[in-house]
Amino acid sequence: MTSGTFITFEGPDGAGKTTIIRMVAEQFTNVLLTREPGGIDIAEQIRNVILAKENTAMDPRTEALLYAAARRQHLIEKVKPALAEGKLVLCDRFVDSSLAYQGYARGLGIDEVWAINQFAIEKMMPEFTIYFDIEPELGLQRINKNKGREINRLDLEDLEFHQKVRQGYQLLMDRFPTRIIRIDASGSVNEVYKQTIELIENKLAKK
């Protein structure tokens, strides 16, 4: 039995999730801000393996399994305990990333990737998911402008891959129309933040 609230943030690379989630977290007390893959030591170690630029030989199924393994550990070690303590858990990426990136863009199949993730999450899903929608060209431009950000193996995929990721998310919005809520992430930081905080406050007020 969980008493907190679990919200996930999704979108293509460079959509602005990390920027906005940090601003949102500052507005709440009793909040846990975390991310996938990572958020705890074991999952951060898995993240380093998945995203290392030199690991170009990684098989797509290995990639999907590693994301699911990191997810499992993070869920058990960090997310579930925080929810049990009544926290608001804001998570930068969750299972929808695996469905969009590995299931659709890598071509493993959304249903197949959903199935392996069931072993990891045991039906544990967010109350709702905010999807930051952006043209991949704009997302990648934002990343490339940020000289301080390390470019990882997934960022180095070609534009076609990133376009497929976005198509994958569009399919997920059709599949989960009540859980996933779209926000236009192409505007300024302040515009995107305003939409996001209003959405969260409305949802929390209805709980």
Ligand SMILES: Nc1ncnc2c1ncn2[C@@H]1O[C@H](COP(=O)(O)OP(=O)(O)OP(=O)(O)O)[C@@H](O)[C@H]1O
């Ligand atoms: N609305 C915005 N307008 C312009 N630039 C933005 C906006 N939001 C974020 N940025 C900038 O774009 C870059 C990527 O933002 P951020 O890291 O928040 O995206 P992200 O969705 O978390 O990306 P990724 O999933 O690839 O880590 C950063 O340099 C950030 O400062």
Ligand SMILES: Cc1cn([C@H]2C[C@H](O)[C@@H](COP(=O)(O)O)O2)c(=O)[nH]c1=O
């Ligand atoms: C959870 C998850 C993530 N990915 C991809 C998405 C990004 O390209 C990287 C993570 O980097 P970020 O800067 O933290 O966004 O990994 C994925 O392909 N599958 C997943 O399940």
